[in-house]
Amino acid sequence: MDYPRDTLTFEHLRRVKVENCKSLENLFPHWVAASLNRLEKIRVEFCAIKEIVACGDNTPHFTTGQALFPQLTSLVFHDMPQLESFCPDLPTLNWPFLKELRVTHCDKLNMFPLVATMNKWPEGDDHQDISNQETHSSFEKGIFTLERLSLVDKDIQMIQNGKFSEDIFGKPKALTLACFHDENAVFPPVSLLQRFRNLQSLEFFCSAFEELFPDEGLVDEGKCLVLEHLRELKLSKLHNIKHVWRKDCLLSKILRSIDKLEVRECPSLTTLFLAEISFQNLTELVVMDSSGLGKLSTPRLSHASLFRYEYGPYPWNWRKWESDGDLNVAIQRLSA
Structure with missing residues (x-):
């Protein structure tokens, strides 16, 4: 047989x-x-x-x-x-x-x-x-x-204990920080992220944070080059986060430099941007399944265009829509 x-x-x-x-x-x-x-x-x-x-x-x-x-x-x-x-x-x-x-x-x-x-x-x-x-x-x-890597809360704690070399994971271009489920979890320090010198994409996934980089003030020029040169920021399943933008903080520099921002399943988020924010490079914005978001302020953009809108259950009653026009005008039309 x-x-x-x-x-x-x-x-x-x-x-x-x-x-x-x-x-x-x-x-x-x-x-x-x-x-x-x-x-x-x-x-x-x-x-x-x-x-x-x-x-x-x-x-x-x-x-x-x-x-x-x-x-x-x-x-x-x-x-x-x-x-x-x-x-x-x-x-x-x-x-x-x-x-x-x-x-x-x-x-x-x-x-x-x-x-x-x-x-x-x-x-x-x-x-x-x-x-x-x-x-x-x-x-x-x-x-x-490695080009794409995820680290969870317990991984971060082990790294911070100093048991491993700084380049254990090489130089990944995309990093996901995930599973900080405890509401008292400490937000990962900037010094940890500085280890990833080639970082282009940063995602925060399934964590209890109410805000990003809460203890980081506006960093002196040249001292946080890794984060200031991010091209992509993703926020996924952050059920407690209430706002993204905070004046005079490290995140404000990050938002000015990125060309893509994704926000998915952040139900407590009520306002995505403040009117005074100015984007230099943003070309793609994705917002999905964030039911608490009632205000999407129009940011100032240098050369952006909206090329895709994905349908989702939003309070704005937006329909599926495509445009090659200026993103400022597009958002105003969609919000009308």
Whole structure:
């Protein structure tokens, strides 16, 4: 009798996306995972998975040093409260092409050990007895191919404890700070964000903050170049945030420099801009599912144009609308 592993191969599979599988305990048997040498993207959300790759004890020719997914470029896990490990056997997870790493709402999965496994473990069967010193050495190597990264509250706390080098994550261009669910959570300091020298996009996701950069006054010129050169700012699922703009603060500089602003699912937000704000580069504004927003003041823009409006349940009764005209005029017409 033939077993599936003898008749099925998945060597050409490039993408895996799994959602809302409440009875699924693992994503791959080990014999399947070992065959996915061309897999590039894994995205798993809203599942009851406990481990991504099942234990390989019953897999013929299995070795603990066997590499999995050598072509992987994107790894996204979201809302999997039972997820505890990537693979209990801790095989080599050497992903030299990894560009995106985002793990949110997976409270049992520790982010930093996952990062450590991006580097090859020493060959042999005693890799599970690796010392804390060796683990720290793996952290120090970093992941220098990353372009998109998410960090949650507990990750930030570990970084601030000073246990890891500043360049552990390389130089990503897009950073998401997520899951600061406690209403007393401390907002990430600017000094932390300064580590990401190539940052172009910054997102705040699913957190209890009432305002952004609450303790940061107007920073002296030249002292916060990373944030002042952002091109994109995203605010998603910030249910307590009440306003974006605050006069004479760091955020005012950020807003003046960006060319794209997204606001999604911020129901307590009542005013997006003040009339005196002046944008130098803004070309795209996206607002969705923010039911409390009753006033969208028209900002002053240098050369912006509205090219897309996405329908949403807003109090303004805007219809789906497209225009190549000036954004100031477009917003006035939509609000009329």
